[in-house]
Amino acid sequence: MLSVHDLLDTTHLTADDITQILDTARGFAEVNSRAIKKVPALRGRTIVNLFLEPSTRTRSSFELAEKRLSADSLNMGGSTSSVVKGESLADTIQTISAMNVDMFVVRARLAGTPALVARNTDARVINAGDGKHQHPTQALLDLYTIRENFGHLDGLKVAIVGDLLHSRVLGSLAPALNTMGAEVVLVGPPTFQVSDPSYFHAEQTDDIDSVLSEVDVMYMLRVQLERMEGAAIPSSREYNRLYGLNERRAARMRPDAIVCHPGPMNRGMEIMPEVADAPRAKILDQVNAGVAVRMAAMYLLLGGADDGISD
Ligand code: NCD
Numbered sequence: 001m002l003s004v005h006d007l008l009d010t011t012h013l014t015a016d017d018i019t020q021i022l023d024t025a026r027g028f029a030e031v032n033s034r035a036i037k038k039v040p041a042l043r044g045r046t047i048v049n050l051f052l053e054p055s056t057r058t059r060s061s062f063e064l065a066e067k068r069l070s071a072d073s074l075n076m077g078g079s080t081s082s083v084v085k086g087e088s089l090a091d092t093i094q095t096i097s098a099m100n101v102d103m104f105v106v107r108a109r110l111a112g113t114p115a116l117v118a119r120n121t122d123a124r125v126i127n128a129g130d131g132k133h134q135h136p137t138q139a140l141l142d143l144y145t146i147r148e149n150f151g152h153l154d155g156l157k158v159a160i161v162g163d164l165l166h167s168r169v170l171g172s173l174a175p176a177l178n179t180m181g182a183e184v185v186l187v188g189p190p191t192f193q194v195s196d197p198s199y200f201h202a203e204q205t206d207d208i209d210s211v212l213s214e215v216d217v218m219y220m221l222r223v224q225l226e227r228m229e230g231a232a233i234p235s236s237r238e239y240n241r242l243y244g245l246n247e248r249r250a251a252r253m254r255p256d257a258i259v260c261h262p263g264p265m266n267r268g269m270e271i272m273p274e275v276a277d278a279p280r281a282k283i284l285d286q287v288n289a290g291v292a293v294r295m296a297a298m299y300l301l302l303g304g305a306d307d308g309i310s311d
Helices: 017-030 057-068 089-097 112-121 136-150 169-179 238-244 285-302
Strands: 046-051 072-077 103-108 126-128 156-159 182-188 203-205 217-219 258-260
Touching: 017 057, 017 136, 017 285, 046 057, 057 072, 057 103, 057 126, 057 136, 057 285, 089 112, 103 112, 103 156, 112 126, 126 285, 136 169, 136 217, 136 258, 136 285, 156 169, 169 182, 258 285
Parallel strands: 046 072, 046 103, 103 126, 156 182, 156 217, 182 203, 217 258
Antiparallel strands: none
16 A cells, blocks of 8 residues: 555655555556466446547556556546536546545646645545656656666665656656755756756766766656747757767676666657667667556555455
8 A cells, every 4th residue: 555645746655655556556567478468457447548648658658558457448638628618636536526525646837736626635646747746656667677777776886867857757766866865967068957856866967978887777867848938958959978978888887787768769869869779778678668567556555456466
């Protein structure tokens, strides 16, 4: 059992919560590698996917996770819901909740929307990314990928690089790494730096070259071109020259160090194709882990039957 009712952020997760999710995800990863990728763990449960912002990989990952747990799911998007008729989100949530649903998975442009949903329902809520705030299942799949690679998380040093200012991935990943005993260093141009790195218990630098040989993980953030207000960076070429992970920089990393990216990648900007496609890049492992980790989070929140995995 997790210590939280909803998965709104990683800040409120204990090390025990995170370990439970990662351990449970391992069992589901095994299910996902079978020819028949389905267990009855959440049979009879109803999950509503409320995606108010475009999403491809997160949405498909959640949908696959729900199908593989045998849950029934309902997909609601911005333009097809009554929110466009002027109904308040609170009313929409109360209406859907009155149909006895068990969980909402919420992706939204505005930070705080999943928390608003949680205040209007007794159902469990998972934040699938809200504005620049948090994206907890992304952080958990990142932790899963890193732990599978190194066998542990404590004592590792992780550089989170790039568009720190607009990043909900940073918002979730850094606190979760802290909780699990890993060290975080933030790297980005001054216009992308966070105002208070001590909030993340992290050092902050604008010099990517200074961290390359020190870290176990280079976690490259996507430059959030859609969230720029004004020109924060001169050009993608300039950004690539100063902050992009290219072959020359990757060669300075420790032999066993890995590269992660949440996707979708801006190839040629924050990461060069030859690095993204190299063996040390774990980007597709992250995507693969996403389904198992989301299955684990949904299963643990809904307190599925004990024999859920073994079938
Ligand atoms: C992330 C997101 O949407 O926050 N992507 C994702 O979940 N697939 C990261 C990003 O968009 O940069």
